[in-house]
Amino acid sequence: xxxxxxxxxxxxxxxxxxxxxxxxxxxxxxxxxxxxxxxxxxxxxxxxxxxxxxxxxxxxxxxxxxxxxxxxxxxxxxxxxxxxxxxxxxxxxxxxxxxxxxxxxxxxxxxxxxxxxxxxxxxxxxxxxxxxxxxxxxxxxxxxxxxxxxxxxxxxxxxxxxxxxxxxxxxxxxxxxxxxxxxxxxxxxxxxxxxxxxxxxxxxxxxxxxxxxxxxxxxxxxxxxxxxxxxxxxxxxxxxxxxxxxxxxxxxxxxxxxxxxxxxxxxxxxxxxxxxxxxxxxxxxxxxxxxxxxxxxxxxxxxxxxxxxxxxxxxxxxxxx
Amino acid sequence: xxxxxxxxxxxxxxxxxxxxxxxxxxxxxxxxxxxxxxxxxxxxxxxxxxxxxxxxxxxxxxxxxxxxxxxxxxxxxxxxxxxxxxxxxxxxxxxxxxxxxxxxxxxxxxxxxxxxxxxxxxxxxxx
Numbered sequence: 001x002x003x004x005x006x007x008x009x010x011x012x013x014x015x016x017x018x019x020x021x022x023x024x025x026x027x028x029x030x031x032x033x034x035x036x037x038x039x040x041x042x043x044x045x046x047x048x049x050x051x052x053x054x055x056x057x058x059x060x061x062x063x064x065x066x067x068x069x070x071x072x073x074x075x076x077x078x079x080x081x082x083x084x085x086x087x088x089x090x091x092x093x094x095x096x097x098x099x100x101x102x103x104x105x106x107x108x109x110x111x112x113x114x115x116x117x118x119x120x121x122x123x124x125x126x127x128x129x130x131x132x133x134x135x136x137x138x139x140x141x142x143x144x145x146x147x148x149x150x151x152x153x154x155x156x157x158x159x160x161x162x163x164x165x166x167x168x169x170x171x172x173x174x175x176x177x178x179x180x181x182x183x184x185x186x187x188x189x190x191x192x193x194x195x196x197x198x199x200x201x202x203x204x205x206x207x208x209x210x211x212x213x214x215x216x217x218x219x220x221x222x223x224x225x226x227x228x229x230x231x232x233x234x235x236x237x238x239x240x241x242x243x244x245x246x247x248x249x250x251x252x253x254x255x256x257x258x259x260x261x262x263x264x265x266x267x268x269x270x271x272x273x274x275x276x277x278x279x280x281x282x283x284x285x286x287x288x289x290x291x292x293x294x295x296x297x298x299x300x301x302x303x304x305x306x307x308x309x310x311x312x313x314x315x316x317x318x319x320x321x
Numbered sequence: 322x323x324x325x326x327x328x329x330x331x332x333x334x335x336x337x338x339x340x341x342x343x344x345x346x347x348x349x350x351x352x353x354x355x356x357x358x359x360x361x362x363x364x365x366x367x368x369x370x371x372x373x374x375x376x377x378x379x380x381x382x383x384x385x386x387x388x389x390x391x392x393x394x395x396x397x398x399x400x401x402x403x404x405x406x407x408x409x410x411x412x413x414x415x416x417x418x419x420x421x422x423x424x425x426x427x428x429x430x431x432x433x434x435x436x437x438x439x440x441x442x443x444x445x446x447x448x
Contacts, residue, residue: 034387037338038379040372057338301367306354310346311371 005081013076019044019055020071030084035072042071043085049078060312062120062183091128091176092117096169097148103237105155106202107166111177113147119180121209122289124317125149126178127161135161138206138291138317139180142213149177152205152237184289184317186213186220193222194286198276198300200229203292203319204238210289215249222251225280229257229272229292236267273300277307284308287315294318331383331433335426341382344420345375351416358412361400381417381438393444401447410442 004011004022013022020042023030033041037057046067055074056064068085098110111127119125121142128134141150155162169175184206195214199207207226214220230236242254257272268275273296280286288304290297297318304314336343349371353359362370373396380386397405417438421431442448 034376034385036379036385036387038341038376038385038387058342298367302353305367306350308350311349311367312342312346 002076003079004076005079006083016075018072019069019074019076019080019082023071030071032072037070037073040070043068044071044074044082045069045085047081047083049080051080052077060183061187062185062315065120065187066183091178093174094149094177095174096171099165099169099171102152103234105234106237107153107155107162109151109153109165109169111149111151111175113149113177115147117147117149117177117179119143119149120185121213122185122206122315122317123180123182124184124206125180127151128176128178129161129164130175133161133164138182138184138202138209140205140209142209142217150205150209152202152208154202182317184210184291184315186210186218188218190287191218191221195220195222195224195289196276196280196283196286196304197224197226197289198229198273198292198296199227199290200272200292200296201235201319203290203297203317204228206291206317207289208238208242211245211252215245215252220251224249224252225255225276226253227255227257227272227276229259229296231260232258233264233267271296273303276300277303280307282308287313290314290316292319294320331430331437332379334430335382335434337384338379340424341375341378341384343424344378344382345371347423348378348417348420349374351420352413355412355416358409361403361405361409377438377441378417380441381434383433383437390441390444393441394447397445398447405446407442407446410445414438 002013004013004019006023006028009026009028011022011026020030020032020035031041040058046069050067051069051074055069057073059068093114094111095114096109097112098108100108102108119139121139124136124138126134126136137151137153139149140152141148153162153165155166197207197211211224211226214224226242228236236256239256246252246254255268255275256266257268257270257275259271262269277300283304286309288309290300297316301314301316305311353362376387414435418431418435421434
């Protein structure tokens with residue numbers, strides 16, 4: 001017998017009972033469909049103990065790492081605190097500790113959470129200012145002891161939030177931070193696997209985080225190919241840092257792509273996704289990360305799949321501005 | 322009877338859930354790359370669609386079915402309006418059989434999967 005904590009309630013499971021059955025027996029509202037581990041409607045997450053492996057069959061490895069499980073398959077072995085996947089949890093307080101320009105319209109913002117915060121580079125958090133305006137931003141750095149998070153914030157001409165970040169947010173000010181979400185991040189193991197990362201604009205932020213996580217935290221041995229696309233050179237805002245990274249790690253390759261005019265041979269002319277997917281026509285066994293404009297992300301996702309990448313190895317994050 | 326009888330269900334003989342996962346990846350790629358039918362998949366969300374393909378294959382593999390004939394009929398009604406007919410259904414079946422062959426599934430099991438999948442024809446085509 002184990003205990004299942006769900007929101008304010010705690011229930012005891014009966015013999016061989018699944019989490020779903022326990023919740024339904026106690027008249028809890030829990031979504032479900034096939035009750036056979038197929039439809040994934042009953043996806044839940046354990047907030048403490050890892051769920052049994054059997055209950056994670058068919059989930060993405062990023063979801064498995066974050067202790068997601070299918071309630072209909074989960075016969076708990078330990079007590080668990082469970083939650084529905086989209087349950088909004090409490091906000092954390094964070095302080096601005098660094099703010100600099102990455103280019104004419106992109107700001108580097110570094111926040112320090114006042115409480116410990118678990119996250120993977122490439123996931124996103126919601127940032128909320130005092131009047132309640134909320135925006136989602138991807139995390140560009142790896143988990144660290146000081147609970148600092150880095151963001152690349154593109155200033156939009158009429159951006160209510162981004163203009164405020166640019167004009168008013170100063171070092172020392174605080175804002176609210178959600179827990180990290182999303183499954184676009186590096187996963188341990190398979191260090192020999194080839195990685196293809198394609199990003200446009202500030203879609204580079206999560207990719208930069210994933211790359212550094214792969215190289216310095218996990219010592220990834222496989223080839224890592226990054227294609228960053230922009231209309232013009234001002235958008236290639238990490239060119240210098242990425243070039244330094246290619247010198248330090250021989251298995252890391254960076255291709256800056258310009259969809260506009262190209263006056264320098266170090267840039268490739270064309271759309272980042274077209275160039276990348278032409279260069280690597282066979283993606284069987286690769287892991288693919290796609291971040292940026294929704295149209296690019298959706299097209300590239302389909303192409304990468306048709307070129308052999310398995311759906312569970314494609315991680316995509318479409319940025320909506 | 323020359324065939325040995327076994328108590329394992331078709332779903333178990335095929336390899337269950339893991340076999341479905343392996344098949345979905347190959348099957349959906351074939352479908353999307355098939356010029357005869359891929360126009361029906363333009364603009365759909367790939368993850369949602371892959372989940373549906375998985376539910377379909379699970380059913381065809383003799384596993385748990387989580388939808389009814391009416392669901393199948395309703396879901397395909399707009400494609401019937403776009404011209405979905407037997408030739409398209411046959412093309413999908415061809416891709417399904419080719420997928421199983423690629424996974425080295427024995428012919429007698431392929432025939433059984435084929436027979437189950439064929440039972441959806443009338444609902445899919447709104448007949």
